[in-house]
Amino acid sequence: MKHGRWTLMVPALAAGFSLFFVFPTLGTAQTSSSAAASPEPAEYVIEDIQGNVQVLEAGSKDWETAQEGQVVESGDEVKAGDNSEATLMMESETSVHLAADTDVKVDQIQANDTGGFLSHLEVFAGNILADVKKHLEASHSTFEVESSGVICGVRGTAFEVTAQDGTAQVATHEGAVEVGNGTESHMVNAGNFSEFQSGKFHLARQLNRQEMDRFAKWREFRKRVFQKRRQRLEDIRNHKRTAWVRKHPRLERAIEKRKMLKRKKRRDDR
Numbered sequence: 001m002k003h004g005r006w007t008l009m010v011p012a013l014a015a016g017f018s019l020f021f022v023f024p025t026l027g028t029a030q031t032s033s034s035a036a037a038s039p040e041p042a043e044y045v046i047e048d049i050q051g052n053v054q055v056l057e058a059g060s061k062d063w064e065t066a067q068e069g070q071v072v073e074s075g076d077e078v079k080a081g082d083n084s085e086a087t088l089m090m091e092s093e094t095s096v097h098l099a100a101d102t103d104v105k106v107d108q109i110q111a112n113d114t115g116g117f118l119s120h121l122e123v124f125a126g127n128i129l130a131d132v133k134k135h136l137e138a139s140h141s142t143f144e145v146e147s148s149g150v151i152c153g154v155r156g157t158a159f160e161v162t163a164q165d166g167t168a169q170v171a172t173h174e175g176a177v178e179v180g181n182g183t184e185s186h187m188v189n190a191g192n193f194s195e196f197q198s199g200k201f202h203l204a205r206q207l208n209r210q211e212m213d214r215f216a217k218w219r220e221f222r223k224r225v226f227q228k229r230r231q232r233l234e235d236i237r238n239h240k241r242t243a244w245v246r247k248h249p250r251l252e253r254a255i256e257k258r259k260m261l262k263r264k265k266r267r268d269d270r
Contacts, residue, residue, distance in 0.1 A: 018236050023043050027176040028160070028186065030208055035077075039157025042069050042088060042090070042105060042109055042110055042111040042116075042117035042118075042119075043070070043072070043073060043090075043109055044071070044072040044073075044088040044096075044109060045069060045071055045088070045089050045090075045118060045229075046066050046069070046070045046072060046078065046086055046087070046088060046230050047068060047069075047086070047087045047088075047089050047095075047225050047228065047232075048068065048085075048086065048087050048224065048225040048228055048229075049066055049067070049068050049084075049085075049086045050080075050083035050084055050085045050086065051080070051081060051082045051083050051084025051085065051100070052065075052080075052082070053065070053066040053078065053079070053080050053084055053085075053086045053098075054066055054078070054081070054160065055070060055072065055076060055077065055078050055079075055083065056076065056077040056079075057073075057075075057076050057246070057248045058073065058074065058075025058076055058214070058248065059075070060247070061249050063079070064247075066078065066086065066243055068228070069232055069236075069244045070231060071234065071242045071246065071255055072088060072106050072109075072243065073106065073109060073246075074107065074108050074110065075104060075105075075106065075107070076105070076106050076108050076152055077103070077104065077105040077106070078098065078103075078104050078105075078106075079102070079103045079104075080098045080099065080100055080101065080103075080126070081100070081101070081102060083100055084099060084100050085097065085099055085100055086098050087205045087219050087222075087225050088104075089225075089229065090117070090119070091133070093133040093234065094131070094133050095130075095131050095222060095225065096121075096128055096129070096130050096131075096134050097128065097129040097130075097131070097218065097222075098126065098127075099126055099127040099128070099129070100126070101124045101125065101126050102123070102125060102126025102127055103123070103124040103126060103130065104121055104122065104123050104124070104126075104128065105121065105122040106119075106120075106121055107120040107121065107122050107146075109138050109153040112139070112140060112141065112142075114139050114140045115139045116138075116139025116141030116142075117139075117141050117142075118141070118142055119141075119142065119143040119144065120144040120145075120146075121144065121145045121146065122142075122145075122146040123145055123146065123147060123161065124163070125163055125164075126162070126163060127147070127160060127161070127162040127163075128161055129158075129159075129160045129215070129218055130145075130154075130158065130159055130160075130161075131158045131219075131222065132154065132157055132158065132175075133156060134141070134156035134175070135156055136159075145161060146239075147161065147163055147168045150168050150170075150179050150180065150196045150199055150253070153177070153178040153179075153180075154175065154176075154177050154178075155171060155195060156175055157169060157172060157173075157176065157177060157190075158172075158173040158174040158175065158186075158215070159172045159173060159174075159175070159177050160173070160215075165200075166197065166198060167193045167195060167196065167197050168195070168196045168197075169193065169194070170188050170193070170194050170195075170196075171188075171192075171207055171211055172189060172190050172191070172192055172193075173190060173191075173195045173207070173215045174190050175190060176188065176189045176190065177191075179194060179201075181196070181199045181200060181201075184201060186201055186204065188204070190209050191206055191212075192205070192206055192207060193203065193206065193207050193211070195228075197213050197260075217232065218253045
């Protein structure tokens with residue numbers, strides 16, 4: 001099955017599609033054996049890898065096999081192959097599951113000034129299921145997912161987004177998702193499904209039994225993801241497992257280094 005590539009545009013552009021989600025506090029990813037009491041950084045961590053999952057780190061030209069516990073930062077891309085899947089976690093109550101044949105790029109992930117974070121994902125193909133903690137307004141966090149022609153706004157919910165052959169589908173399991181294209185908007189409440197083609201509303205219906213059962217199975221499956229994650233972190237703390245180490249420098253550091261070099265060059269030119 002071929003999947004259409006999703007492309008982000010701002011709301012004012014009719015061709016743009018972005019999904020906005022508001023999240024709570026910083027993620028729970030941990031990349032060292034120390035149990036720090038301070039808030040953890042805003043970052044994604046790959047958990048419960050099944051099958052062939054690869055990562056293209058920012059600054060690299062080569063795809064590499066993903067590892068459980070691997071931190072995904074701004075500019076990184078994650079791809080789940082055929083009969084494969086993985087979960088990106090920001091904290092214990094917020095997760096994004098990548099189904100088979102899904103390709104996602106983390107355009108931005110960083111902390112904001114109010115104890116929350118800013119997240120921007122670009123989904124090139126496939127299906128994601130976001131299970132998001134409720135009551136997220138306190139930290140003014142935002143979570144955006146690009147697609148083709150629609151903007152979805154969420155404040156704590158559980159929902160799926162599928163990109164296929166230029167069509168965007170939104171299935172809401174809990175809460176509500178506001179979907180718009182800059183000129184019209186539609187509220188997809190819990191138990192409902194909406195489809196958009198080329199950024200325009202196409203149809204709406206109720207979720208069928210198969211879709212609801214799939215979400216119920218995901219909730220049970222997520223317990224295993226959390227259990228494996230807790231065990232991995234415990235093994236790191238007890239020095240039974242080595243924490244994952246990034247091969248390429250953080251994108252932010254690379255950008256800051258370039259800025260420093262530019263400033264030095266300007267001083268030297270004076």
